Every structure is written in structure tokens, then in C-alpha cells.
Amino acid sequence: MDMYTLASSDQLKHIISTVKSEPFPDQLTVTNITLVGLEKRADDFKREHYTENYIQACFNVLKINKFFVVGGSGNEYCLNLILKIVRVGAANGIEKIYTGNRGIISRPAMSYSTVKYGCWGFLIHYIDSLVACHRSSSEERVSIDLITPEGGPIDPDTLDEIFVETQNIEEYKTINSIDRLNLSRSSNMLFKVGASELVVSVIETISEYMKVIEGMFNFDRINSLLNGSCYSRPFRIIVDCNNGGIGPYAKRIFEEELGAGKGSVINYEPSNDVRNFNTSTSENFEMKCSTCDLGASLDSDGGRCMIYGRRGFLIPSGETLSVITSHYHAIPYFLKHKFNGVSRSFFTPACVDDVTRNGSLNIVESPGSWRYFNELMGSKKVLLCEGHNFEVGSHHVGLRDGIWTILAWLSLVIHFHKPVKDIMLTHWSIYGRNYVTTYEFHDLPISKIVKVFSEMINIVFKIENLGTSSRLTCGENFKVVFADKFSYNYASKREAQSYPALKVLVEPKGRIIFRPLLEEDQGVIQIIVEVLRSDPNLPNETAVTENLFQLAMQIGKIAAGTGKNKPDFVF
Known part of the structure; x- marks a missing residue:
């Protein structure tokens, strides 16, 4: 990568074009605490000027003047967006743009790269149903996420500035004569732009990510587990990459570096069919897990992962944090760095709370965005x-x-010499199991949602109306022990922040969360119900949480406020 590779068209001196444009009102997105970029229908980004307007607004606000990283799932759609972003970047005086081989960069690799090069990153990824389960439509959605030079998601205030800027856009700069990029191998491409030069550098993001990850775990012991050299047989895994950009990373790490058998990593080639990026409905994946010791289903950018034990036994959300916190010494990285505390989002099951209750570890309940987690870990x-x-x-x-x-x-399997399911069952025998069900009311006008939450905050949640009261619901008696809005006191820019989500704690031990999910003209009311039980083998999770859900319906006056007596979606 020391020599520049020049395509024939790159020997031209490219001319900057200033294109007249008008704002797109729908780019003034309704923001919430999880938003880290512009998320829209895939077809929206194909509209003339649409992507360029947004990227120009980013340059106007962020003052990016030298370098940035861009990449994503590596499919044809992603490559088209990368080309548009490169054109606008070149026209705005950028000197160097980093991307991955074939345009592929996973979310963790993007974070590492922005820190290494000290620049902003544009991460292009599809929204799968694991993330967007509150959407009733099956439309294809894409997000261009903004990753900071510190490796975390963009600050919501800065993102709001960008959205406001999109409504003031009258023109953008681009270079239409940059008509193709050769991202098939590691190289540097030189483009002459007026009196300046732009270098597009294709970097080995997989190798760089490997260097980070192999220092955190004992790869020799994991290799011995997977190839069976120190055990009675190989430990069989199946890693489903769902045809996303994480595929080449998983293939390299698990099959080539760690010795998992050929075929252990499946669906690892990026696909142009967005229907493949669906972690929560991967057909027959649980059945495939019946033939292995550990199954894992990754989303398209490699950030999320569902873990399965034998016979399709799913590790519930929130339990990975709980088990690792209880046994952090099983992971070499945490022996080298002081394991001083953990954090979970407001909406993550509270499994870890009991693990930390009587110990010295910090536990921080934080908003849903990884910007806050990144800030907590950075400090x-x-x-x-x-x-x-x-x-x-x-x-x-x-x-x-x-x-x-x-x-x-x-690493936990190696430490305990137990299967995944047995590790989880042992943990539940000590702390109990949190049964969680989410109930969603879809396609509600924003005005209805605002009214429901306003009445809850101003009337229902008054201490004299709700605090420490007992409620009999479906034959089960619940005592309300706490009710309030979520708040967060660790943000660097504000002393304290409040969020519209509300929580109710009850005895016997349970938790209700009321959460609004707002989009352009309508939204969803999400009710998360969590119940702790000592028996980890209750067969019907929804049956366990049903009585507490009925209490939630009473407290929130949901039927009266929405006109719906039952949820549209339960999971």
C-alpha cells in the first residue's frame, strides 16, 4: 500500500461541481435516544440529491476537513452510497478517505478505525427486524450512522444540528467525474481535484480488528476447544452472518484463525437481497443449532449477536451481561483491566442488578444509545x-x-467445562430467572402517544395516586414500590437528563416500562414487562408476565388512550 494505483480516469484533473438543491423535509427526523444517524427507507437514498444533501449537511456541521472512514455491508447498494459519499467528500476538500476491502467495515471495526485515524466515520447498514421489531411494515430500511473520532455514536445535540442544517441546504458540492472505485484489494487510489489531491485508501480492517480481539482472549485455548485437541471431541459451533458485512470477519476469525471446522460460519458473503439480513427470523437456525454446541446469529454490521446452546436454547437478552459479570475472571481481558463496573440500558432486562447488589461493582442504568456507554467506558x-x-x-x-x-x-465454556445451557441454568439457580415480554401498540398518532404519556406523568404517576399502592390483577396482588421517569446523571454536557420512558417497580419482584417510539407522523407505545421467578423452566414466558401486563394496562389507561384493548405485537 505504499504505491498509488491509478485507474485511467483518475489521471484527469477532476472538477468540483456545485449542485443547486432543496431541503427534504423528511430528513428533519424525529430523534430519540437511540438514533445515531439518518435512518430511512432504502428507496429514499436512491432519490436524486437525497444522500448528497445529508452528507453535505454533515460536512457543514462537523467541519470534517482532512480524513474520514466510510464503509458498511459491502453489497451493491452500500457501494453506491460509498461512491456518493466519496464524491461529496472530495469536493469538500477531504485529503484521505479510508474504507475496507470491498467497502466492508463492521461496526466494531469502524469504531476502532475512527479512533486509530482520529477522524469521523460513516457506517452504512441495514436495519433488521431484531432492531426494528416495533415496525409493522416490512419495508427495507437503511441507516448512515455517524461514528465519532472517539469511536462512539454521535452526540444527539450535534445530530440535531445536522438535521436542522438539512433544512437549510440550498446546494451541495460533488465531483461527478469520479465514476468508480476499485475496492477489491488493499490499495491507495489517487484523485487529482483541482490543485489538490484525494487518496482513497483500502485498508485491511479485518487484520486490524484481529489484532484488537486476539489480545483479549486466550486464542490457544479456544483453538483447542474448537478443534478438539485437548478435549474428547471438537466443540461444534455455527455462526450465521445473515449475509451481512460481518461475514468475512467471522470466517477469518473462527475458521481460519481458531480452527473451527469448515462450514462453521454460514451465510458469510454479503448479499444484495436485504431479506437475508434478518437475524430474528433466520429460518431453521434453531434447528441448525440442534447439531452444534453453540450457535450464534449476527446482525448485518456485527454489533448484535444472539447466542444459542444445544437444541436451540436461546440465551435471553440481558443474561450475557449478567453471566459475564458474575464470572468476569474467566475472560483474560478483565484480568488485565480492573473490572470496576457494568452498565445496562433502561430497557435491558435487569438480570445483572442482583449480581452486583451485594458486591463492590458499579452498576449504571443508562439510556439506550451506545454514546452513553462509550462515555461511561471512556471515563x-x-x-x-x-x-x-x-x-x-x-x-x-x-x-x-x-x-x-x-x-x-x-471462554465461559472453557472456564466451566460445561455446555452453554448448563452454564445458564446454574446461574439461574443462584439468581433466579427474569422472564420478559414486550407488548407493542402500533400505528398510533403522535398526539395520542403524547397524551397518554402526559397523563401518566402528570396524573397517574403522582405519588398520592400510585406510590406504594396495592393492586389486585387477575387474582395476583401487586404492591407498587416505586414509579418514576427514567433519568441519567452521568452525561458530560448536562447535569441530569430525563427521558420520556417511565418505569414501575412492584413486589413480588417485577418491572413495567412504558416507552414511546416516535417516527415522522406516527409511533408505537411499547410496554416491557419483566418478572423474576425462582423456577427457570417455566414453559410459557408470556403466561408468566400476563398478570403484570394487565396491571400495566390499568396504570397507563392504555385502552382508553389508544382505543386498543390488546397489543398489535407481542414478543
């Missing part, structure tokens, strides 16, 4: 975090990391 308040929807990550990149999660579970 060394915590070392490990889990967001909702199977998002686990540690200090090594400051973002969720699915491959890290798989390696952590393999």
Missing part, C-alpha cells in the same frame, strides 16, 4: 455494557460487538 466508570436487543460490548472498541460476545461465551 472508566464501567468496563462492560449491554443494551437491549442482544447488544454486548466492552471497553476494547466502546461499541457493541457480536464476535466479542461469541468469544466471551467460548
